[in-house]
Amino acid sequence: MAKAATKGTKKAAAKPAVKAKAAKPSGKTAPKATAKAAPKAKTRPAKKPTVKLSMLRPSVNNMTVRVFTRAAGLDHAETDAWGQTRTAEFLARNPAHLTPMIEDKGLPRGVLWESCAIMQYLANKHGLDKFYPKAPAKRAMIDSAMFYLVGTLYPYVARATYPALGFPQYAGEVGHSDAQPEKKSEAQQAAAAAIAEPLEVFHSFFRDGKPFIGGNNPSIADIRLAATLEFLAVIDYALPGWAKDYMAAIEKKLGKAYAEPASDVRGYIAHMKAQAGA
Numbered sequence: 001m002a003k004a005a006t007k008g009t010k011k012a013a014a015k016p017a018v019k020a021k022a023a024k025p026s027g028k029t030a031p032k033a034t035a036k037a038a039p040k041a042k043t044r045p046a047k048k049p050t051v052k053l054s055m056l057r058p059s060v061n062n063m064t065v066r067v068f069t070r071a072a073g074l075d076h077a078e079t080d081a082w083g084q085t086r087t088a089e090f091l092a093r094n095p096a097h098l099t100p101m102i103e104d105k106g107l108p109r110g111v112l113w114e115s116c117a118i119m120q121y122l123a124n125k126h127g128l129d130k131f132y133p134k135a136p137a138k139r140a141m142i143d144s145a146m147f148y149l150v151g152t153l154y155p156y157v158a159r160a161t162y163p164a165l166g167f168p169q170y171a172g173e174v175g176h177s178d179a180q181p182e183k184k185s186e187a188q189q190a191a192a193a194a195i196a197e198p199l200e201v202f203h204s205f206f207r208d209g210k211p212f213i214g215g216n217n218p219s220i221a222d223i224r225l226a227a228t229l230e231f232l233a234v235i236d237y238a239l240p241g242w243a244k245d246y247m248a249a250i251e252k253k254l255g256k257a258y259a260e261p262a263s264d265v266r267g268y269i270a271h272m273k274a275q276a277g278a
């Protein structure tokens, strides 16, 4: 797998501000050395806590949250969970063994998984309305786009790409069974063919002539969609022109926040394709 280093933006914890003590007047005239006005105690803006994220670099579900934390300017500390998700220690905290997963003391069980739920939580907690609008109708469209992605588009993308990515498929999938290779290939191709319809729905319905689902700025639904589409490169899926432009527009708008996590996914895909071609 690709081994691009993660640049966490962990910063040193802010030191508690020291309260300036007013010196008691000891005499009539203050000695010269102490005549200087005490420096005003600076009021520091409340520091947002670091987002502790367990993640897998080649995964677009993880890329989604990694892009979001960077784009939103949230301090984040990433732990690579490769090979760790089924350990007793991880399962004790997260019985679903899924990443991305954040840890946060404010959560009833201390952890939260599911990429969309994580972005919604962090956006709510930090008032990031730009990515997740507060107005109920606007928010409903973002939610609808994300649920539609996770429930309809993503399963097609997984069936079409996981075999080429070397990821295990889900129980009950042909790709997971001991069916003949031709049957597996048929199922994979059928899934790839099914992607076009929901993809078009994101364009014609959710974007509806706007640059992004979120309007002029990428929302959490846009981050989720663009990251998902990254996987299609592994099967050389012919993305429609609008989707290529859309992905380029998100990357341009979010810059390094998008490009850095995307390079891990792209590096992994390049590695898998090179292996398949070797």
Ligand SMILES: N[C@@H](CCC(=O)N[C@@H](CS)C(=O)NCC(=O)O)C(=O)O
Pocket: 056, 059, 060, 061, 062, 085, 086, 096, 097, 098, 099, 100, 113, 114, 115, 116, 150
């Ligand atoms: N719907 C979930 C999917 C999460 C998921 O499938 N995570 C995979 C990586 S892509 C994982 O952590 N697998 C490790 C395991 O199952 O042990 C999301 O959007 O976060």
